[in-house]
Amino acid sequence: MTTLQSLLARTDANAAVAWVLTGGLLGAVGQFWRIGELDWAVVTMLLVGVTITIPIVARTPTVMLPAELLAAAAVPVAVRATGMLPQVTPFVAVAALGVLTVVVLDATTSLSMTPRFAAVFVVVVTMAGAGVWTVGTWVADTIVGTMFVGGKTELMWDLIIATVVGVGAGLLFDGYVVVSDRIEHLRTATGHTGTASTSTGGSLPGSTQQQRRVVRLLQLLLVGITIVALARRNVTLVVNSGVPLAITFLPAVLRREFDYTMDPGLVVWITLATVLHAVGAVALYELYGWYDSLTHTFSASLIAGGGYAIARSVEHHTQAVSFTRGFRGSFVVLFVLAVGVAWEILEFASGGVATLVGGEAVLAQYGTTDIVNDLVFNAAGAVVVATLGSAHFEGIAAWLASRVDVLVRGGS
Structure with missing residues (x-):
């Protein structure tokens, strides 16, 4: 059975393509910074940070995220750079960030996730990200005087789009894991193992x-x-x-x-x-x-x-x-x-x-x-x-x- 730990292959070809895509994302950070798209600069930098975590922990540049996942994550960044579909792309980027994050967490920490739970987690992260984005843009509009939030109807359609994007990303990621033929175990490459802590029960006061x-x-x-x-x-x-x-x-x-x-x-x-x-x-x-x-x-x-x-x-x-x-x-x-x-x-x-x-x-x-x-x-x-x-x-x-x-x- 394919696991999240098996999604990475230690191959020169995959690493070469992945590093090229990472370089493109890093270049996009500078571009967004120059044109004043600071929110997109931050999101793209987060994508870069998550991506380079793998080779840093593995201590080898040949262990990287799958190039196809990185390519999918780079799509919303490239689309945004061209100014197309501004309403959809932020949430696609958040979904992509969620996908990369679950793979990295499962591979480099004591966490262990089944692919199905990881797909659900991607949906949750995307919807939660839309909620955080909503609060953050509203605060910016109120304090700084920006105009991110156009009105209740526009805001609600943003949340609906984010939900649809999140569900779609979760389904696509689940399908990707199922059909993936990568069988190299990243946990072996990084050497990270461990067990999770547990908690005890409790009760509310009163008989x-x-x-x-x-x-x-x-x-x-x-x-x-x-x-x-x-x-x-x-x-x-x-x-x-x-x-x-x-x-x-x-x-x-x-x-x-x-x-x-x-x-x-x-x-x-x-x-x-x-x-x-x-x-x-x-x-x-x-x-x-x-x-x-x-x-x-x-x-x-x-x-x-x-x-x-x-x-x-x-x-x-x-x-x-x-x-x-x-x-x-x-x-x-x-x-x-x-x-x-x-x-x-x-x-x-x-x-x-x-x-x-x-x-x-x-x-x-x-x-x-x-x-x-x-x-x-x-x-x-x-x-x-x-x-x-x-x-x-x-x-x-x-x-x-x-x-x-x-x-x-x-x-x-």
Whole structure:
């Protein structure tokens, strides 16, 4: 089976072409700098930096990234240099950077990724990069007076294009790895091996009985909001209270159907996040601008936990995957940013549907400042979990891995 470590060949021909392409990228850095395209100069320099990491670590110029991958990464740089497709090429470059980065990380560190996970990671990196790009350009417009962000619609189409590009890059990379016939192991060339660290579990404060009582009270509050929404025939509020109410029963469904008992403290965490959103939909979102930031931070912490659980469950499931603590934390933040971009697209689509069919949008979006604010506080919630709260999701990760094992054995 082809692995990421086998993508590099220690051949003079591959190295010669790869070095020529690297030189071209380095020349493009100077060109972008001269014409004032500083953002592109930085992106291109990052491509160069990732590329030369391989021969530096291997201590030989003949071990390089595959020339075809470098050629693909150079395409958006060349297109941008000619001034064509300015809206698409930044995200293509970010996707290319993600592809090169996963290969280098897997080859030169103690990380181990399966090609399929690496492809997913490329998608996540591209979408997260679009989120960072959005925040950065908005800050530049606000502080420096640049005009990167044209308006909400233009910004949202940028995010949609980035998502499409990211998915496409992930699929193409997965296909490339599958058909690749390079069988030289880079890990042998660089001599890097290691194992990932693990973390321990944790629990939220309070006794189990007290935590369950809190959950029941919060569920009753959601029931009350849903009843009021039905009485007023407010479809938007019904969705924004009924769906959160349904989510609070997910732990009970898991316990009944799969015999998995979620930590009661985590159940409180989930329930409180859903209640905060439902209460905000009643009136608080419109009355207090800070309330939306609060709910995004709280919800993002759960999404971060989900991302962490997914990554850890992959580690539990297969020995071919091994992550470091630092990578897990980085993945959590990138995962939340990517999901945040997807959520903004969903809100944008909700407004489009409401315009077409009439009525009020189920999910509201109030402009570029609101989009940027959501992305920033999503990241804040992710950082909290990555640094302080990931241990609370170890149990879910182990359960997910066990379910995957059962499905694999059942299908074999």
